[in-house]
Amino acid sequence: MDQAKPHRDKKHGQPHRRQGDGGGRKSAAAKPPQARPARAGLPARLLAVKLLDAVLTRNQPLDQAWAKTTQSPEFKALEARDRGLVRLLVATSLRREGELEAVLARFLEKPLPADQGRLRPILLIGAAQLACLDMPAHAVVDLSVELVRRDRQAHRFDKLTNAVMRRVSEQGKSILAGLDGVQLNVPGWLLARWEKTYGAERARAIAAASLKEAPVDLTLSPAADAGDWASKLSGMLLPTGSIRLSQGGALEDIPGYADGVWWVQDAAAALVSRALGDVTGLDVADLCAAPGGKTASLASRGAKVTAVDLSEARLSRLKANLQRLNLQADVVAADIATWEPGKTFDAVLLDAPCSATGTIRRHPDLLRQKTEADIERLSALQTQLLENAQRLVRPGGLLVYSTCSLEPEEGEAQIARFLSAHSDFRREPIDAGSIGALPDWITPDGDLRTLPDALPPELSGIDGFYVARLRKA
Structure with missing residues (x-):
C-alpha cells in the first residue's frame, strides 16, 4: 500500500484530517456482523x-x-x-x-x-x-x-x-x-493566541505541558498532616501544599477516602479559595460551586458556605462530596446571573464558566470542541455574572474572581473592565506565601496567574488559572 504524505494547511501547518478507505467496497450482499464471544481486552x-x-x-x-x-x-x-x-x-x-x-x-x-x-x-x-x-x-x-x-x-x-x-x-x-x-495537536487559532499573549517560546512550552497527561492532586483537610499523608500515599508534597499521587487507581481504594481526609483538586485550583484569606466564621457565597472542591476548602476552614450552581446534577455530586468529607454547606440550585438571596455576604467567590484552556491536560476534548467564538461568548457571560456577584458583597467585603482560562479576555481584561465600571471596588494584591503560590505566579497587578508549565517538568505541570481579589468600599 503506497504511503501518502498528509496534506498540510498552508496557514497553520496542520494536516487536513484525511481519512482513507483503502479500497473497501460495499457489497449489496454484505451482511451485518454476527454476535461472537468477547475476547480478552x-x-x-x-x-x-x-x-x-x-x-x-x-x-x-x-x-x-x-x-x-x-x-x-x-x-x-x-x-x-x-x-x-x-x-x-x-x-x-x-x-x-x-x-x-x-x-x-x-x-x-x-x-x-x-x-x-x-x-x-x-x-x-x-x-x-x-x-x-x-x-x-x-x-x-x-x-x-x-x-x-x-x-x-x-x-x-x-x-x-x-x-x-x-x-x-x-x-x-x-x-x-x-x-x-x-x-x-493544538488548533492553530489557539496557539496563535498564546503566542500573542505569552510570546512564541512560552506558548510552545504551555502547549507542550498541556499535551501531557495530568496526575491526580489531592487537597487535605486542615487537620491532616501533609507530610504524613504524602508518605502514607507514596505521593509528592508539592510547594503549594497539595499531594500529587505517583500512580493511579480507584479513588475509593486510596487510604483516607472513606474517612474524608482529602478530596481531588488540581494544585492550582486549590489556591483559588485561599485567596479569600481567613474565612473562619464568615458568611461566604461560592458561586458556580459544583463539583465542590472550593466549597469543601471554605467549609473545612470554618466558613459558613452557601454553594450555588445552575446544575442540579452537579450539585448532587457536590452534596455527595460534602457528605463523605463530613462538611456542611447550604446548597442552592439557581442561575448565578439572576440569583437574589435577599442578603449580602462577607465574601463572594465567583469561579466563572470559561473556555477552560488552562485545563486541556485534564480535558483533551477541548482541543477539538472549543472555538475562538466561545471565548467571546463566555467573556460576555462572565461580565454578566460579575455584575450580579458584586451586588452580593457587603460593604467592606471581598469578591474573588477566578477562571481556568489562559485567555486575557476571561481574566486580566475582564477585571480591568470591571474595575473601570465599579469605583467602589479596588484590587487587593494577593500575597503568594499566604496562599501557597510561588512568587512568580503573581502578576505585576497583584493577581494570581498560573500556567501549565509553571512547575518544573519533573513535577508534571499544573492547571492554568487566573484569580483576582477585590475589596468593596
Missing part, C-alpha cells in the same frame, strides 16, 4: 471506541460522555485496570489526535465514505496503542480488526484495518518521532 476497547465516537462525532464533552459510560452495565463489569484503560485510550487519542491522523494518513489512500461507522475512532485508538502507549502489536492489530468486524457499518473494512494497523505497528513510532506535536 475487547470489552474495554469497545467502550473506548464508543466513548471516542461520542466526543468526535456527536461533539459530546468528554466528562459528560464518560459519566454516561461509567453507569453502563458493560463498564461496571470491567475490572478496575480495564476501567482505567478505557479512559487512557480515549484521552490519549484526543490529546494526540493530530499526530495520529498524520500517521494514519501515510497508509490511507482514499477518503472514507460517510457510512464508515466507527472506523475512524477504531483506527485512532489502535494507532494510539501502537505509536504512543507501546502495547503489544499482535494483540492491538487483532483487537482492532475484531472491533471493525463487530461494527454494523465498518465491518467491510476489516482487511484495510489489518493492513493499516500492521503498517502502524512497524513504522508508527518512527513517523511520530519526526512530527511536531504542538503544531499538529
Whole structure:
C-alpha cells in the first residue's frame, strides 16, 4: 500500500484530517456482523471506541460522555485496570489526535465514505496503542480488526484495518518521532493566541505541558498532616501544599477516602479559595460551586458556605462530596446571573464558566470542541455574572474572581473592565506565601496567574488559572 504524505494547511501547518478507505467496497450482499464471544481486552476497547465516537462525532464533552459510560452495565463489569484503560485510550487519542491522523494518513489512500461507522475512532485508538502507549502489536492489530468486524457499518473494512494497523505497528513510532506535536495537536487559532499573549517560546512550552497527561492532586483537610499523608500515599508534597499521587487507581481504594481526609483538586485550583484569606466564621457565597472542591476548602476552614450552581446534577455530586468529607454547606440550585438571596455576604467567590484552556491536560476534548467564538461568548457571560456577584458583597467585603482560562479576555481584561465600571471596588494584591503560590505566579497587578508549565517538568505541570481579589468600599 503506497504511503501518502498528509496534506498540510498552508496557514497553520496542520494536516487536513484525511481519512482513507483503502479500497473497501460495499457489497449489496454484505451482511451485518454476527454476535461472537468477547475476547480478552475487547470489552474495554469497545467502550473506548464508543466513548471516542461520542466526543468526535456527536461533539459530546468528554466528562459528560464518560459519566454516561461509567453507569453502563458493560463498564461496571470491567475490572478496575480495564476501567482505567478505557479512559487512557480515549484521552490519549484526543490529546494526540493530530499526530495520529498524520500517521494514519501515510497508509490511507482514499477518503472514507460517510457510512464508515466507527472506523475512524477504531483506527485512532489502535494507532494510539501502537505509536504512543507501546502495547503489544499482535494483540492491538487483532483487537482492532475484531472491533471493525463487530461494527454494523465498518465491518467491510476489516482487511484495510489489518493492513493499516500492521503498517502502524512497524513504522508508527518512527513517523511520530519526526512530527511536531504542538503544531499538529493544538488548533492553530489557539496557539496563535498564546503566542500573542505569552510570546512564541512560552506558548510552545504551555502547549507542550498541556499535551501531557495530568496526575491526580489531592487537597487535605486542615487537620491532616501533609507530610504524613504524602508518605502514607507514596505521593509528592508539592510547594503549594497539595499531594500529587505517583500512580493511579480507584479513588475509593486510596487510604483516607472513606474517612474524608482529602478530596481531588488540581494544585492550582486549590489556591483559588485561599485567596479569600481567613474565612473562619464568615458568611461566604461560592458561586458556580459544583463539583465542590472550593466549597469543601471554605467549609473545612470554618466558613459558613452557601454553594450555588445552575446544575442540579452537579450539585448532587457536590452534596455527595460534602457528605463523605463530613462538611456542611447550604446548597442552592439557581442561575448565578439572576440569583437574589435577599442578603449580602462577607465574601463572594465567583469561579466563572470559561473556555477552560488552562485545563486541556485534564480535558483533551477541548482541543477539538472549543472555538475562538466561545471565548467571546463566555467573556460576555462572565461580565454578566460579575455584575450580579458584586451586588452580593457587603460593604467592606471581598469578591474573588477566578477562571481556568489562559485567555486575557476571561481574566486580566475582564477585571480591568470591571474595575473601570465599579469605583467602589479596588484590587487587593494577593500575597503568594499566604496562599501557597510561588512568587512568580503573581502578576505585576497583584493577581494570581498560573500556567501549565509553571512547575518544573519533573513535577508534571499544573492547571492554568487566573484569580483576582477585590475589596468593596
